Amino acid sequence: AQSVTQLDSHVSVSEGTPVLLRCNYSSSYSPSLFWYVQHPNKGLQLLLKYTSAATLVKGINGFEAEFKKSETSFHLTKPSAHMSDAAEYFCVVREGTALIFGKGTTLSVSS
Amino acid sequence: EAGVVQSPRYKIIEKKQPVAFWCNPISGHNTLYWYRQNLGQGPELLIRYENEEAVDDSQLPKDRFSAERLKGVDSTLKIQPAELGDSAVYLCASSLVGASGRWAYEQYFGPGTRLTVT
Numbered sequence: 001a002q003s004v005t006q007l008d009s010h011v012s013v014s015e016g017t018p019v020l021l022r023c024n025y026s027s028s029y030s031p032s033l034f035w036y037v038q039h040p041n042k043g044l045q046l047l048l049k050y051t052s053a054a055t056l057v058k059g060i061n062g063f064e065a066e067f068k069k070s071e072t073s074f075h076l077t078k079p080s081a082h083m084s085d086a087a088e089y090f091c092v093v094r095e096g097t098a099l100i101f102g103k104g105t106t107l108s109v110s111s
Numbered sequence: 112e113a114g115v116v117q118s119p120r121y122k123i124i125e126k127k128q129p130v131a132f133w134c135n136p137i138s139g140h141n142t143l144y145w146y147r148q149n150l151g152q153g154p155e156l157l158i159r160y161e162n163e164e165a166v167d168d169s170q171l172p173k174d175r176f177s178a179e180r181l182k183g184v185d186s187t188l189k190i191q192p193a194e195l196g197d198s199a200v201y202l203c204a205s206s207l208v209g210a211s212g213r214w215a216y217e218q219y220f221g222p223g224t225r226l227t228v229t
Binding site: 041043044049090092096099101102 | 144155
C-alpha cells in the first residue's frame with residue numbers, strides 16, 4: 001500500500017518569507033502525487049500534481065513542488081508567503097483511483 | 112461551472128439518531144467519492160462509486176453506514192444510528208475516470224458536511 005508522511009504538523013512563517021512544507025512518500029512504483037489546500041470551511045483545492053512528467057511541478061498561487069525519487073520526497077515550496085496562504089495543506093498519493101491523504105500541515109502566516 | 116454541492120453544511124444530532132448527507136457531483140463526472148475527515152487528520156475514503164455501482168466500500172462501516180447513488184448522479188450517505196465517534200466532516204468528491212480506472216482526472220471536492228454527535 002502507498003502512503004505519505006507529512007513531516008511537520010505546523011509551520012509558521014512571516015509574510016514575504018519562503019514556505020517549505022515537507023512530504024515523504026512510500027510507493028513500490030512511480031507514484032502520482034498531489035498537494036491539496038483546505039481553507040477553513042471550504043472544500044479541498046488542488047494546488048499541483050506530479051504524474052511522472054517533469055520532476056519540478058508548478059501549481060497555482062506561486063506554489064511548486066519537486067519530486068525526488070532518491071529521497072522519496074515531494075516537498076511543497078513558495079518563494080514568498082502571503083497572508084492568504086494560511087491554511088491546511090495535504091500531501092496526497094493516488095492508489096488506483098482513490099486518494100491517500102497525509103495528516104496535513106497547518107501553515108500560519110504572520111504579518 | 113457549478114462545483115460539487117453538499118447539504119447540509121452542518122448537522123448536530125444526539126447519539127443513536129439517524130442522519131443523512133446529500134451530494135450532487137459535477138455534471139458529467141462518472142465517479143463519486145465519500146470521505147470522512149476526523150479532526151486534525153486527512154480525509155479517508157469511505158466509498159467510491161463508478162456510475163451507480165459501489166466499486167470500493169471496504170472502509171465503510173456497514174453495520175451503521177449505508178450509501179446509494181441512484182441513476183448514477185447524486186448520492187446519499189446515511190448513518191443509523193449515529194455514535195459519538197462519528198463526529199467528523201464528511202466530504203464528497205467527483206471525477207471523470209476511464210474504463211477500469213485506467214486514467215483519472217482530478218477529484219473535485221465539495222465543502223463538506225460537519226457532523227457533531229452529542
